[in-house]
Amino acid sequence: MLLSLARRSVTHTHAxxxxxxxxxxxxxxxxxxxxxxxxxxxxxxxxxxxxxxxxSLHNHLLLLLMLLFIEALVYSAxxxxxxxxxxxxxxxxxxxxxxxxxxxxxMRFVLLTLSLGLGISTPTLPxxxxxxxxxxxxxxxxxxxxxxxxxxxxxxxxxxxxxxxGVLFLLLIINVLNVVFYVYIFEGLMNTIKxxxxxxxxxxxxxxxxxxxxxTASVVCAILFTIIEIVDYVSPIEALGxxxxxxxxxxxxxxxxxxxxxxxxxxx
Numbered sequence: 001m002l003l004s005l006a007r008r009s010v011t012h013t014h015a016x017x018x019x020x021x022x023x024x025x026x027x028x029x030x031x032x033x034x035x036x037x038x039x040x041x042x043x044x045x046x047x048x049x050x051x052x053x054x055x056s057l058h059n060h061l062l063l064l065l066m067l068l069f070i071e072a073l074v075y076s077a078x079x080x081x082x083x084x085x086x087x088x089x090x091x092x093x094x095x096x097x098x099x100x101x102x103x104x105x106x107m108r109f110v111l112l113t114l115s116l117g118l119g120i121s122t123p124t125l126p127x128x129x130x131x132x133x134x135x136x137x138x139x140x141x142x143x144x145x146x147x148x149x150x151x152x153x154x155x156x157x158x159x160x161x162x163x164x165x166g167v168l169f170l171l172l173i174i175n176v177l178n179v180v181f182y183v184y185i186f187e188g189l190m191n192t193i194k195x196x197x198x199x200x201x202x203x204x205x206x207x208x209x210x211x212x213x214x215x216t217a218s219v220v221c222a223i224l225f226t227i228i229e230i231v232d233y234v235s236p237i238e239a240l241g242x243x244x245x246x247x248x249x250x251x252x253x254x255x256x257x258x259x260x261x262x263x264x265x266x267x268x
Contacts, residue, residue, distance in 0.1 A: 022242025024250070025083050028076035031253060035069040038261055045268050055119040060110045061264050067106055068260060071099040072253070097148045105141040107256060108181050109133065114211070114263070115188040120204055121196055136180060143173045185215065207266050214262040218255055225251045
């Protein structure tokens with residue numbers, strides 16, 4: 001996901017685009033349509049329920065789906081223009097990266113607050129917990145945005161090639177923050193499930209058990225695709241052909257979509 005950006009060239013002819021990014025524009029077209037359908041169906045579900053039943057979690061999920069759709073729409077426009085003109089529209093790329101980082105940060109925020117029981121088992125969280133969540137989210141957003149900008153800006157913007165040490169340092173920060181998020185999320189999730197079982201809140205407990213299954217499956221998928229990505233980076237896998245872009249980076253978008261759909265279905 002992150003390694004691939006450093007080795008992408010700035011301009012491509014139509015032929016090279018077709019070889020390196022086979023059908024990526026159609027992938028994002030389908031991804032955009034699916035994101036819109038999920039957003040529209042979730043909005044309909046919210047309006048069918050009474051206002052009294054709406055939780056802060058529902059608003060958080062609504063914003064997440066909006067970011068998911070906007071990001072997909074921008075990427076879809078980017079790749080269609082790139083395929084048509086043979087030159088990547090850098091302004092659109094910067095917008096897409098901004099929405100991508102914002103989506104990823106907000107996803108972590110939503111999963112963390114949900115795992116801690118906000119709006120489900122507890123009406124609010126302690127101020128210290130909010131401070132930790134805010135600092136973690138802000139740090140992840142800053143580190144991820146810095147990484148993507150450093151590895152994407154090029155001479156067309158007057159920028160020099162990034163120092164490998166700087167890129168690796170940003171990668172290290174992002175990976176450490178990801179580990180902290182994952183540990184915090186699963187620890188909070190286990191504590192919330194334990195509390196719900198003690199209070200005999202069966203329905204809420206079932207929802208959190210389903211939530212745990214979604215997260216566990218997503219982590220397993222992420223590990224498998226990361227292994228493929230690393231192997232392909234060290235020794236390119238010829239069998240991937242023109243679809244290497246999916247295993248390099250874009251599988252993450254599918255994973256975010258599936259996790260978002262699972263969480264929205266559980267807490268609809």
